[in-house]
Amino acid sequence: AQSVTQPDARVTVSEGASLQLRCKYSSSVTPYLFWYVQYPRQGLQLLLKYYSGDPVVQGVNGFEAEFSKSNSSFHLRKASVHWSDSAVYFCAVSPVTGNTRKLIFGLGTTLQVQP
């Protein structure tokens, strides 16, 4: 069975600092990989996704993520965070065969950006 681990429940950074949110997955086959963001009192918005190819994928609002097969990871990065980036970030996977429409989410990482 597939699973997603986000080891950091909460991350606090200063505005303008760089950011890395960690995500590790467990799967017998490399799944499709996603990062979603949940702003306060809202649903989920897709930041970026990885299917294949270049392991570094660019997303919206300056976010990028790097896939590492050897580490089974898909960490999210941003060079310089803004206070508006404060939100909960979810890493998710979906299988490449079978039920490809099912997303399996991690527990999320709450990002707090301090002024």
Add this chain to the structure above:
Amino acid sequence: GALVYQYPRRTICKSGTSMRMECQAVGFQATSVAWYRQSPQKTFELIALSTVNSAIKYEQNFTQEKFPISHPNLSFSSMTVLNAYLEDRGLYLCGAREQGKTLYFGSGTRLTVL
């Protein structure tokens, strides 16, 4: 652009009663719809996947008897929480996609059970 609307945004129901939530896709054909629940302090769990003209597939721990879903056309889906109790509270998200394309989520319906 593609958007997914969910309503109501928030709802409160008494324990043992039922409530219905709706999901509307705008700007694309929602050939499949996924309903997720985010319980307090937890992540998102898939309740069921619905594809137009196919049977609705429920995940373990979720049943049609408790969460009946309707997906009558390519722009609309609804789900009812029957006989709601405290453990059913949370944020219910609808995700819709056109076949082979990006999944879009609505803003969710937040259910409070008194």
